Amino acid sequence: MEWIRLIGIIGWMIAFASTATLRAAHDGIDAHAHRHALPQFAQAHVVGSYPDVGSAKQNLQRLLAQSESVFTMIGLPDTQNYSEFYPSTFLAQTNWVASQRLPKNIRFVSHFGDVVNHASVAFEWQNAEAAMSVLDEIGVIYGVCPGNHDITPSGIPGTSYIPQHFAAHFGPQRFAQRPWFGGASPSGMSSFAYFNAGGIPFLALHLDCDTPVAELAWAQGILDTHKDRPALVTTHKYLQDAEDYISGVPVVASGRYPPSWYALEDFYNPAGIQSDELYLWFLRKNTNIFLVQCGHFHEEYRQSSLNVAGQLMHEVLADFQDDPNGGNGWMRILTFDTIDGTIDFDTFSPTLGAVRTADESDFTLSVPFENFALPSVVQFRAFQQGISGYLGTRDTWISEAAPNTSYGDNSTRVSDDDVNNAFFSDARGQALVRFDEIFSAQKIPLTATILSATLVLDISDDIDSPIYDPDFFVYLVERAWEENSTWNSLTGGLTVGTDLGLQLGVFTGDNAPDSDSMRRIDLTSAVTSWQHGHPNHGVAIMPEIIAGNDDGIAIRTSENVNTILRPRLEVTFVSSAIPLLADLTGDRIVNAGDLAILLSAWETPHPFADLNYDGTVGAADLAMMLAAWT
Template sequence: MSKSIPAGPDRRSLLQAAIAVPAVGATAAVLGTQSAQAAPIAPGAAASSGRGRYDEDSPRFALAVLPDTQYLFDADSADPEPLRETFDYLVSEREEANIAFMTHLGDVTEHGTEEEITLAAHTFRTIHGKVPYSVLAGNHDIDGSKDDQRGDSAYLKAFGPDRFTGMPTFGGASPGGYNSYHVIKAAGRQWLVFAIDWRASDKALAWAQGVLDAHPTLPAILTTHDIAWAEENGEAHLSDHGQRLWDRLIRGNDQFFLALGGHYWPSGRTVLTNDAGHDVHVHITNYQDRYYGGAGMIRLYAFDTARDVVDIETFAPWFLRRDPGKRTPLEAETLELTGPVDRFSLDIDFAERFKGFDGLVPPKPRPAGRVMPRGTVAYWRFDQDGLAGPGAPGTPVGKGVVARDLSGHGNDLRVQLLHDSAADVLTRSAEHHADQPAHASLRFDGGKGPDRGAVLATSAKAPLNSATFRSGFTIETFIKLPDPFEGDHAWMGILSWEGRNGDAGKTTGWSTDEPTCSLNVTPERFLQFVLYPHVQDADPTSWSHALPVGRWTHIAIVNDGRRTLMYVDGSKIARNPSQRATGIATLGKPFAIGGTQFAEKFGQGFYGWIGDTRIIDRALKPKDFLLPVA
């Protein structure tokens, strides 16, 4: 899988003529000061929290990746200003982007001289103590003919273990000091980040394996200088050294899911399969061939563990912060890279990818009594406690089967098959949201043409039928849409009260045949919650963003007696109405899960999964939802 790179011109000479006149005066001034010496930064100097607050529990965080900066530290042509701007950007944007860590991919300098290293070490003070980071040696920073047993160097004095000792993420370094690892806290868990030397020795690989063995449950990211090269179309292949890392370290350790390198251009990417049969994403990131030596361009890997995706973007903060009207054509051209190897997304089911080693114990089902706070009017779950009768996952739930109201208020639900639907239109399922109290759900196979489906509805005398909730309410449910999402399911209902709003005296809505309260899915897979209040003659409606398919979603509708807000996965949506809404104009008719009536008739039923559903007669705060929200 490896391929040698043909010999070519000395890489040190490729961009010399393209670099603008450097800030020689500024460089000389820095080199002449005592503060710029490459002495280790004192232990504890990295403890400052910086200007941006970082949230280690948020499901969203970013990893900043900084490749070869060598042309910015090139003898008397040096100009550290672009890198200072990059570091200042990361510090100032840390809270907004939730930046957990930055990693440099090597070739910090062009020649590895004491003067270049000293200037680079001084420039890194811009970020030091504000955003944790790692640095590794590229072939231009040290004697590239030797492996990491090379001994002392100017690079090691400036960027060796002493520099990182006070950094809270720093885990340790290899005996020679050229390899290190950090443990970052992000998305409520820990992650390993390795910074591996340009040429890792056998001793270094053994050390890295020891680190993995000591942290067997942590997902790992490997960063190094030389791991892969790419064709002009961006298709990447392991280099000779990359093949060695793959064979000796990466492929046999399932913890590695991402490996990043620089050194070569153009940038590229590939996906390899490890010995466990899982994907390992291998990326080349290097922009030194671009204008101004890449101008301190960075990549942000934005992890979203809620959506199971990593969004990658590449840009130059130095140019980004300039007045758009004053950017030169080359600055504008290099501001942001949007090609398929520089701006893209990775779909990673983190729980599935890491389950072979992560050691995380899935949450146990929570007893019903623990999730029925004061004011609980009704609570349904579709496990053995809530759904009558035995049955394995996949078993049809027949007509008349009862889902008990575990609140004890008598709002039991009973299965109704719509139209001529077969019994298998509603089946038991073990699928559930990871944080759902019950580890079970119902799979609905409703649809149009001809209409089919099933609903679970309260009896004619259930107290919920006439509850008006004038002091407020919270309605919660968990749903999942199938992937692929096949067929026409526009305006299918999730839950509703039966009856016509016109019979409640409402005249201002879209149609008097609509029910007085319903939660539906639009053709674009937006959520629609439409309410006809008990007091006002109005139909204030909430609209969400498009729901994902193949993933569980928690929905909460909260009314405080004055206004209604919708929350999706614990986050308040944008399109909530400002109209007043007091209570629900119920008509004494049944409440249903799995469909919405129009003109007092059910058409299609819901298509997908529905899990635990709860109704409370007051407004809850997000921290009290069925989905734990920090």
């Protein structure tokens, strides 16, 4: 029926525009002068005069394009008081969603957690079920994350962890038959969903409270396989606004919970991590996340943080449970416009029939959605031990001070210009890492064109010398080694020029001043060379040699208990065959003519001869061309 009504309106608009144009031309009247006489619908949406039906159609197409780019998402902050004391308010919220689903084009609903006040009280879950079942009945896509009150008897940290009640009511079995449901973590406490809106395929990820590393390992695998979708994340406890909450007294700065906060408010999930760790270890690394929403702290607050690509990721807190009547039914209305690249946030109460107009309640965020997803032709693969079933990482370190000792089972590997930490001892430590089994039709095809490859390392113990700030160098390894290799088995350690080839990158060993332990090193040329037949012996991390310095770094290994901080290789590529890419003359074969073009562009950023897109024409491009020779 909606389509029939829309077709009728379209026909009326075209007919009216044509009639108005003809009448204005006949009477010699400027159509602009009579815009006030147009019916309200046309006056509000159709701009300018109408010299012919064609321009009316163009206006109509623009109107329809805009309507398709605009949609609404609803945020339901902490409903625990409604489930216990005011069930009619909870029901009013979801009934309003049902009534406005079509008028406002509501495409997704996100619950911020704390569905109930007491996880073990049955009638609270029954009230929540009654309200949330309205969303099931109308078929709207939605997700729910657990809050601290959903996993403990009364929301108090350090008390019994009882997640089974949330899992029973809002676990994966509730959504299993929904075509939009993507899946859940092994615990069932985190989940994701798909929804398409505004011409964009989105992914919505709902994470467990205090989000344990095991949940993040699962979530990382989900995001790794969906880099073509902009992603939004909802988790219950992430931001706080303590300054505003306590009338401006700056006990802690507003934002993510600082480490000192956890001395006062402990974890609700016994395996939980701090919210700043959630950002550093997970959120900022995933460049398709554009929005993080949360509740828990009884305030409104927002901030924006950079991801590893330098893009702003917006973080928004909303929790109204301190308002009268358990929260007065306040909920968030997010209006997306994917053409303008904006999200308008409004705060509305269906029980009051009112909106909040303060800046913290009514604001607009800029989101260039196209920057938060890879183009459809670009594919992404990540290789990290224990993520999505990958088990091919090999890493170790060798020590001059213990030349016959193998460190392949260590949770960290060392790169150090003096592992003895003795003044002027200078006993070396050298680190190695390799990613095996990365080329196949399902991983990186041998015929693919690699666009980028990045090694991601985490420094668990950085340099602490007040005198020196040494660098660490990443080299292509040219000899075989295994995790049980030792200093002596590698004939006295690794030597540049014999055991080590091309220097691939350099990074500082000091995590100060912002305690950022992540290092990202460009391995595009190395991975491309391995793809085209060069033996893959991985890379070595070598210390800068400074006489008298006794400081090095410890790097987390593939055996580290923190799965998401293990070494990681990220690769983007296009699947077009190399022969097509290397055919520079366009004659559908790769021969001397193509080679002549490549050699003439040697060491320049030639737009076509730079086959591996590393910024300059060189040996890697030549290897690709020779591999495609016909």
